[in-house]
Amino acid sequence: MSEAVSTLKVSLWRGGSDGRFKTYTVPLKANQTVLDIVTWVQRHLDPTLSYRFACRVGMCGSCAMTVNGRPRWTCRTHVTKVIQNGMLEVAPLANMPVIKDLAADMRPFFEKWVAAHGTFAASKTRTDAIEPIKPDEPARRAADEAIECINCGACYAACDTVRWNPDYLGPAALNRAWSLVNDVRDSDRTSRLAAISAEGGCHNCHSHQSCQEHCPQSLNPTRSIAGLKRLSMQAFVRGEINA
């Protein structure tokens, strides 16, 4: 590790939803991520600090937090790029209950993922021949554009529609549904379209595009939701789903 060159004041959320920010002074080092800062506080100043992380390389989606008011994946966020007036404020993700300190309760997020029929429903068994999938088919390309979601919850935390309507499924769940309705191997298309067209579904989206703005994977859930709106409308006109 490189030598500490200066210090940084960092405010971390402590407690539950009725908690408060507590300020710590930590050494500022080269190539330091926000997750490094949080880890340093836990290991050197306060071992009771709770937070969540796993892979530390931007693959697992565990470490997303609110950094200076914006949802970010903390393991890939360099402190020097987000520091404001020499301060760093780290809070748990918004739009989710707080478990403790920086750990948000992601159960509502994943429950909505399930409510949007986010699980793949196989149309064939292992005894059937493997279905050939051409990577350049329009549906496959649409699925591929949405499939790299790591479920970090950054889009969900940045979505004002979720903030205003707690029943709204949210960008990640709908983005997942979009990747599946474009998967020709999936057998749950109609009931999935019914699920995402119901109350709290895709038609609640106001197209603020905050999900697109804050996705650390540079995905575009707004595009996925717009696609679902079109498919939902087509299915309704054909009488496949009810209003």
Place this chain on the structure above:
Amino acid sequence: MSASRRTYRRNILWNAALIHRLSGIGLAIFLPLHFLVLGLAIEGAGRLNGFLRLTQMPAVEFAEAGLIFLLVVHFLGGLRLLAIENLPWFGGQKWIATAIAAVSGCAAFVFLVRVL
């Protein structure tokens, strides 16, 4: 968690959504007043003309320029949203949102120059 700031809203597209919403509210307030004024014509040209003389006041003309801005920004912003939701996706959304605000501002400015 009131202490946490909402800086995630500091981006062009969120502000475009805010402007679209506020301009819609502004137009919703304006329209009934507009129809009330038009209704004066039913009661006689004199009453309508009497009210229309108010529109010669600079303050009212500035307000009308603001109204032009609201109309244009809401119309073009609405077209952008309709295109997002009904056409295949296209990029450059931030550029388009910025251009809509600029065009709306120019339309209001041109109106103001013509009436003042």
